[in-house]
Every structure is written in C-alpha cells, then in structure tokens.
Amino acid sequence: MQLHTIWFIIIAVFWVGFFVLEGFDFGVGMLHMLIGRDETGRRVTINTIGPWWDGNEVWLIVAGAAMFAAFPGWYATMFSALYLALLLVLVALFGRGVSFEYRGKGDTSRWRNGWSWALTIGSALIPLLIGVGLGDLLYGLPINQHHDFTGNFFDLLTGYGLMTGVALLTLCLLHGATFLALRTTDEIRDRARAAARRIGPVAIVVNIAWAIWTLVVVGGGTVPEPTQIFGVIAVIFAWLLSSTDHDGWAFASSGFAIAAAIGQIFIALYPNVMISSTNTAYDLTVNNTASGHYALIVMTVVAVIFFPLVLLYQGWSFHVFRARVKAPPAPADGS
Amino acid sequence: MTNDLARWQFAATSIYHFLFVPVTIGLAFLVAILQTAWYRTDNPDYKRMTRFFGTLLLINVAVGVVTGLVQEFEFGMNWSTYSRYVGGVFGAPLAMEGLAAFFLESTFLGLWLFGWNRLPKRVHLATIWAVAIGSMLSAMFILVANSWMQHPVGYKLNSAGQPVLNNVWALFVNPTFLWGYAHVILASLITGCLVMLAVSAWYLRKAQHVEAFGRTARVALIVLIPTIVIQLSVGNQLGVIENKYQPMKIAAAEAQWNSCKPCSFSMFQIGGGANDQTPTEIIAIPHLLSVLATGTWSGPVTGLNQLQAQYQTKYGPGNYVPDVFIQYWSMRVMAYLGSLILLLALWGGWLLYRGKLHSSRLFLGLSVWAVFTPFLMNTAGWLLTESGRQPWIVQGLQKTVNANSPSVSATEIWISLVVLALAYIVLGAADLMLMLRYSRRGLAAADSEAEADQPTSQTPVHALTY
Numbered sequence: 001m002q003l004h005t006i007w008f009i010i011i012a013v014f015w016v017g018f019f020v021l022e023g024f025d026f027g028v029g030m031l032h033m034l035i036g037r038d039e040t041g042r043r044v045t046i047n048t049i050g051p052w053w054d055g056n057e058v059w060l061i062v063a064g065a066a067m068f069a070a071f072p073g074w075y076a077t078m079f080s081a082l083y084l085a086l087l088l089v090l091v092a093l094f095g096r097g098v099s100f101e102y103r104g105k106g107d108t109s110r111w112r113n114g115w116s117w118a119l120t121i122g123s124a125l126i127p128l129l130i131g132v133g134l135g136d137l138l139y140g141l142p143i144n145q146h147h148d149f150t151g152n153f154f155d156l157l158t159g160y161g162l163m164t165g166v167a168l169l170t171l172c173l174l175h176g177a178t179f180l181a182l183r184t185t186d187e188i189r190d191r192a193r194a195a196a197r198r199i200g201p202v203a204i205v206v207n208i209a210w211a212i213w214t215l216v217v218v219g220g221g222t223v224p225e226p227t228q229i230f231g232v233i234a235v236i237f238a239w240l241l242s243s244t245d246h247d248g249w250a251f252a253s254s255g256f257a258i259a260a261a262i263g264q265i266f267i268a269l270y271p272n273v274m275i276s277s278t279n280t281a282y283d284l285t286v287n288n289t290a291s292g293h294y295a296l297i298v299m300t301v302v303a304v305i306f307f308p309l310v311l312l313y314q315g316w317s318f319h320v321f322r323a324r325v326k327a328p329p330a331p332a333d334g335s
Numbered sequence: 336m337t338n339d340l341a342r343w344q345f346a347a348t349s350i351y352h353f354l355f356v357p358v359t360i361g362l363a364f365l366v367a368i369l370q371t372a373w374y375r376t377d378n379p380d381y382k383r384m385t386r387f388f389g390t391l392l393l394i395n396v397a398v399g400v401v402t403g404l405v406q407e408f409e410f411g412m413n414w415s416t417y418s419r420y421v422g423g424v425f426g427a428p429l430a431m432e433g434l435a436a437f438f439l440e441s442t443f444l445g446l447w448l449f450g451w452n453r454l455p456k457r458v459h460l461a462t463i464w465a466v467a468i469g470s471m472l473s474a475m476f477i478l479v480a481n482s483w484m485q486h487p488v489g490y491k492l493n494s495a496g497q498p499v500l501n502n503v504w505a506l507f508v509n510p511t512f513l514w515g516y517a518h519v520i521l522a523s524l525i526t527g528c529l530v531m532l533a534v535s536a537w538y539l540r541k542a543q544h545v546e547a548f549g550r551t552a553r554v555a556l557i558v559l560i561p562t563i564v565i566q567l568s569v570g571n572q573l574g575v576i577e578n579k580y581q582p583m584k585i586a587a588a589e590a591q592w593n594s595c596k597p598c599s600f601s602m603f604q605i606g607g608g609a610n611d612q613t614p615t616e617i618i619a620i621p622h623l624l625s626v627l628a629t630g631t632w633s634g635p636v637t638g639l640n641q642l643q644a645q646y647q648t649k650y651g652p653g654n655y656v657p658d659v660f661i662q663y664w665s666m667r668v669m670a671y672l673g674s675l676i677l678l679l680a681l682w683g684g685w686l687l688y689r690g691k692l693h694s695s696r697l698f699l700g701l702s703v704w705a706v707f708t709p710f711l712m713n714t715a716g717w718l719l720t721e722s723g724r725q726p727w728i729v730q731g732l733q734k735t736v737n738a739n740s741p742s743v744s745a746t747e748i749w750i751s752l753v754v755l756a757l758a759y760i761v762l763g764a765a766d767l768m769l770m771l772r773y774s775r776r777g778l779a780a781a782d783s784e785a786e787a788d789q790p791t792s793q794t795p796v797h798a799l800t801y
Binding site: 040043044046047050051052053054055057058061062064065066068069070071072073075076077078079080081083084086087090091093094097098100101102103104105106146147148149150153291292294295298299302303306307310313314317320321325327328 | 393394396397398400401404405407408410411412413415416418419420421422423424425426427429430431432433434435437438439441442443444445446448449450453454493499500501503740741742743747750751754755758762765769772773799800801
C-alpha cells in the first residue's frame with residue numbers, strides 16, 4: 001500500500017477516535033443541565049468526563065497536525081476555506097474547555113450558570129460545525145486550479161454539509177446519553193436512559209436520511225456501503241439497548257455508530273481529500289496534496305512508536321476512573 | 336492589508352498564548368518538586384502547597400490549552416500559502432508534538448487531578464512528573480518547528496522550488512533550536528519560580544501560613560538562583576548563534592547601522608526608529624558588543640547597511656532590515672530585567688542563608704511586584720525572535736508578504752481579530768480573577784479539599800473535583 005493511502009487512513013482513524021471519544025464529551029456537555037438538573041446533579045454529570053475530556057480533545061489536535069504534516073495542501077485549503085466556521089469552532093472550544101476548570105471555582109449561581117451555558121452551546125456547535133466542514137469536503141466547494149477556495153462563508157452552508165452536521169449532532173447527543181447512563185447511578189442514570197430513548201428515533205431517522213443523501217452525493221450506484229448499513233443498525237441498537245440494563249452495550253453501539261458515520265465520509269472521499277465544485281480537475285487528492293516520501297516515512301515511524309503508547313495510557317486512564325460517579329453524601333452541617 | 340492584519344492576528348494570539356505557556360511549564364515542574372518533597376518527607380505542609388499551587392497551575396493550563404488550539408488552526412486559516420509550501424517539513428514536528436507530548440500532558444493531567452487517593456501515592460507522584468515532562472516535550476517540538484523558520488535545515492528544494500524534508504535529525508540538532516529551547520525552558524522555570532515566590536512573599540509579608548509559604552519561597556529561590564545565572568549566559572550564547580545565522584536580527588537589536596570592529600554596546604539611546612540611523616546614544620560600553628555578539632574581545636559585527644547590500648545582491652531588491660526599534664528595546668528589556676531578577680534572586684539567597692527571609696519586608700514587597708517581569712521578558716523575547724526574522728517568514732526561503740491565505744479577505748480577518756480579541760479579554764479576565772482569588776484565599780480551602788479526599792463512609796465516594 002502507498003504511504004499516501006496509509007496516512008489517509010491514519011488521519012481518518014484520528015478523526016474517528018476524536019468523535020468516538022470526544023463525541024460523548026459533547027453529548028454530556030449538551031445534556032448536563034437537562035440530565036443533571038440541580039447543581040449537584042450537574043456536577044456529577046460533568047465529573048463523569050472530568051478526567052478524560054482534555055485527553056480526548058487532543059485527538060482533534062493530532063488529526064489537524066497530521067493533515068498539516070502528511071497533506072499540507074489539504075490542510076491549507078481546508079482550513080483557509082472553512083475560515084469563519086473554524087473561528088466559531090475555536091470560540092466554542094474556548095468556552096467549553098475553560099468551563100470545566102472554571103465553573104466550579106466561582107460561588108455565585110450566575111457564574112456557574114454562565115459557564116454551564118458556555119459548555120452546552122460549545123458542545124453543540126463543535127460537532128455541528130465540524131460536521132458541516134467534513135460534509136463539505138465530500139460535497140465539494142468552489143476551489144480553483146491553485147487549490148484556493150474562491151467562495152464565501154455562505155458557500156460553506158451546503159445542504160449536505162448541514163445535514164452531516166445535524167447527523168453528527170444527534171449521534172453525539174445519543175452517545176452522551178448512553179455514556180451518562182453507563183457512568184452514573186439512580187435518578188441521573190434513569191434520566192440519561194430516558195434521554196437516550198427520546199433521542200434514539202430522531203437519530204435513526206436523521207442518519208438514514210443522511211446515509212441516503214451521501215449515496216446521492218457520491219453517485220454511481222444505489223447500493224449502500226457496508227459502513228453505512230452497520231452504522232444505521234448501530235444507531236438502532238443503541239436506541240433499543242437504552243431500554244434495557246445493558247448500559248455498556250448501548251454505549252458501545254452509539255460509539256460504533258459514530259465511528260461508522262465518520263468512517264463513511266472518509267471512505268466515500270478516498271482517493272480525493274477535497275472535492276472542487278468548480279471543476280473535477282481541481283479536486284484535491286491524496287497524491288496532489290501529500291508531503292514528500294521521506295517525511296511520510298519519518299511520520300510513520302513516529303506514529304508506530306507513539307500511537308500504541310497513547311492508546312495504552314489513555315486506556316489505563318479509562319480503567320482507573322471506571323467506577324460510576326455518585327454525589328458524595330451531603331455534609332453534616334448542610335452547607 | 337490582509338497580510339498586515341494576518342500578521343497582527345498571529346502576533347497578538349501568540350504573545351497572548353505565551354503568557355500562559357511558561358507559567359504552565361514552570362509551575363508543573365515546581366508542583367512536581369513540592370509533591371516529591373511531600374512523598375519523601377510526609378510533611379503535610381508540602382501536600383497543602385502541592386494542592387495550592389496545583390490549583391493555580393490548572394487555572395492557567397485551561398487558558399494555555401485553548402489558546403494553543405488557535406495557533407495550530409491559524410497556520411492553515413491565515414497562512415495557507417505558507418502551510419502548503421513548508422508543511423512537508425514544518426508540519427512534522429507539530430504532528431510529533433501532538434502524538435508524543437500533548438497526549439501525554441493532557442491524559443496525565445486528568446489522572447493527576449482526579450487521582451488523589453485513587454492512585455497509589457507513588458503512581459500519583461509519577462503522573463505530575465509526566466505532566467511536567469509532557470509540557471517540556473511539547474515546547475521542544477514547537478521550538479523545533481519555530482527554529483526551522485529561523486534557520487532552515489534538513490531539507491532540499493524539489494523541482495518546484497519547494498522545501499522537502501531529507502534529514503529529520505538535522506531539525507533536532509539545529510543550533511538555533513538547541514540554544515533557543517534551553518532559553519525557553521529556563522525562561523519558563525524562571526516564570527514559575529517568580530510566580531511562586533510572589534505568592535509566597537505576599538503571605539510571608541502578611542505573616543500568614545508562614546511555615547508553609549516559607550517552604551515554597553525557599554523552593555522557588557533555590558530553583559531560581561542557578562536558573563537565572565545559567566539563563567543570562569544561554570541568552571548571550573543564543574545571541575552569538577543568531578548573529579551567525581540571522582545577522583540582521585542581532586545587528587538590528589544593537590541598532591548597529593554600520594559595521595564595526597571592535598564594537599561598543601549601547602546601553603540606552605533616544606530615537607532609533609524606522610530610518611533613524613543616528614540615534615542619540617546615552618551610554619556606550621566599549622568592546623561589550625563584540626564580546627556579546629561574537630564571543631571575542633574585538634570581534635566584528637556587520638552593520639545593517641552592509642547586510643542590506645549583501646541581501647539585495649543575494650535575494651534581489653527589497654528592504655531586509657527588521658524593525659530596529661522593536662529589536663533594540665526587546666533585547667534591552669530582557670537583559671536589564673533579567674539582571675534585576677538576578678540581583679533579587681541573589682539577595683533572596685543571602686536572606687535565606689542568614690535565616691532572615693521572613694523579616695525582610697522590602698525584599699518580600701519587591702518579590703511580589705517582580706511577578707510582572709517574566710511576562711515582559713517572555714514577550715520581549717518572542718518579539719526579538721519573530722520581528723527580527725522579518726521580512727522573512729522562513730529565513731531565506733519565503734517572505735511573510737507572500738505567505739498569507741489568498742482566499743481569506745480583509746473582512747474575514749477583521750471579524751476573527753475582533754472575535755478573538757473579545758474572547759481573549761473574557762478568558763483573561765476570568766483567569767486573572769481566579770488566579771488572584773485562589774492566590775489570596777489562604778490554605779483553608781486547600782485543606783478542606785484534601786480532607787474531602789479521605790474516604791468518610793463505608794462505600795468510598797469520591798469528591799466531585801469539578
């Protein structure tokens with residue numbers, strides 16, 4: 001296999017890892033006020049992702065940096081084309097990332113509510129906007145022969161891009177709900193499962209519609225990819241399982257559904273990395289955007305050494321904090 | 336216009352980012368030392384101080400991390416021509432940073448923060464060291480990338496005139512990187528020490544928690560004294576290296592318009608702006624510039640006018656002289672404030688030796704105010720480095736003026752400038768407020784947090800950290 005292809009797969013794996021892991025963080029962020037309800041409940045829900053969200057977010061950094069290193073042409077065109085969308089993503093990342101650390105460090109309910117909203121809105125905007133961006137890669141944007149984007153902000157808001165964003169948003173909501181059911185107890189767990197049952201049907205409909213639209217965009221046949229079929233089945237399973245006691249399986253299903261959703265974008269994309277709606281001759285491909293052979297070899301060696309290590313210590317961190325999160329008993333003086 | 340705006344944005348966001356980074360690197364290391372002291376001695380004061388300064392560390396990391404995201408996105412967003420041209424070399428250390436350092440730092444920070452009483456003491460101690468090492472490794476890869484822009488190595492130009500990586504090792508032994516990295520790590524340690532010293536001095540001056548903050552003042556001074564001594568000579572050596580590879584940068588930093596041999600060092604001057612070649616020199620010390628720039632008593636320094644002529648012959652017509660005013664003063668801000676900090680550190684060391692640290696109100700008062708100096712020096716250092724490379728974005732390979740994104744309009748950059756400025760003001764205000772609040776609230780809260788860690792009932796329920 002060509003090195004270009006290997007790096008395309010590695011980048012796809014980073015994006016899949018990012019959405020599977022940070023996907024439940026987004027879901028928890030969006031749902032923490034609804035499912036947590038009171039202050040203690042909110043803190044319980046936030047603490048379910050407390051030790052991990054930061055490490056999970058690094059998957060996004062690494063996905064971006066790997067694109068920069070392996071396909072500079074792709075990184076350059078994509079990031080400059082999605083300019084204002086990425087600016088919004090950055091602002092959402094600010095509000096959300098800082099809220100974890102800062103929310104509990106103020107005393108007033110105004111302070112805490114403010115950061116709670118930053119967490120909720122930020123967690124919704126990021127998957128939505130990145131979804132629009134990833135959808136646009138496949139749908140196509142006006143790109144000229146120099147690989148420069150020639151459109152404006154409104155050209156980014158393609159119907160298919162928006163649909164991709166909504167599909168990822170519903171998957172993150174579902175994934176967050178199944179995660180909370182797995183990580184909490186008593187009423188919070190009940191509310192999380194109820195939320196998963198309500199989100200489920202919406203996610204199923206949206207994802208079937210999105211999968212069909214993807215087939216139309218890709219063209220050339222009516223036979224769905226196995227990834228698409230398994231993805232939709234996984235959403236249905238996550239929904240069905242959230243009515244049972246199998247919290248772990250429900251979570252695994254929603255995780256698989258997200259992996260399949262991101263996976264199918266990249267499968268449909270290959271060997272292109274960004275479609276030009278101006279002229280197919282201007283499409284960005286793995287071949288015309290890649291770094292030199294030597295750089296890719298170096299990066300491969302680095303990835304082979306460090307990626308297993310990352311999986312090992314991130315896995316260990318998940319193992320250490322595997323216990324369900326419970327509110328501590330109220331202190332005797334009632335404060 | 337768009338190019339200037341993109342430059343303003345990059346300068347503003349990276350200066351802002353680097354207010355937080357050295358605090359994180361420095362404090363992570365010092366907190367790891369405090370926790371090691373607790374592990375070794377079992378003295379509860381060290382645990383309280385680990386907790387106390389750990390909280391300040393976390394408040395800073397939050398902003399440091401999110402502002403770092405902007406930096407990574409900005410290359411593609413504002414500088415797509417640059418990214419496309421050099422990504423095959425420059426992107427590699429950035430990707431390595433994510434894989435080898437940032438994952439480590441972030442995952443272990445979570446383990447440390449949530450791991451109190453859940454992890455064995457020894458393992459928990461290892462997690463904070465992993466954070467400290469991770470943050471230093473992170474800086475290493477970023478400096479590798481940045482040094483390549485200052486002094487590109489390890490590449491060849493392909494048929495399209497594009498740099499292609501052909502020796503990755505060269506990037507890591509680039510002299511600009513080796514000295515620059517040492518300079519940045521020492522600066523970070525100095526920043527951490529001065530923050531810790533300032534907070535400790537504030538309490539000692541008010542005679543609160545004297546025992547505990549006496550210990551942290553001591554740790555801060557013991558790390559600070561050798562660090563600042565070494566830093567002054569590393570900074571000097573970095574100047575010699577830069578004079579070799581980027582002579583414009585150093586000539587501009589000395590406002591040396593014409594070649595000299597031997598060269599005297601200008602201590603202070605009035606004027607010296609854009610094209611003012613005859614500023615009023617107030618004090619000049621003979622031979623000192625020769626010593627600083629070349630490491631020899633009477634070494635020659637090529638002047639800006641002579642370099643400009645050389646560059647025009649080599650690269651064609653154009654202005655190759657960086658902003659002399661910024662260069663001259665950022666060099667002096669570093670050198671003068673650094674010297675003052677050296678004196679402060681030595682004074683503190685002497686007081687420590689005599690056992691009078693708690694009673695010298697003047698020293699304690701000055702130490703509190705000294706907390707501003709590292710931020711000025713760090714900013715000055717990057718101004719010197721980055722402004723001194725202009726007009727190049729990659730020395731000798733690409734000019735900044737040719738590097739921005741052709742598809743991004745001035746309006747879009749204006750929007751992002753305003754949005755980022757507003758967001759940074761909010762983040763900065765929240766950070767400053769929490770830093771002051773948590774610095775001043777004493778140890779009671781840190782103690783109660785430590786208590787909450789103890790299992791209180793039959794079924795252990797862990798405290799909610801967030």
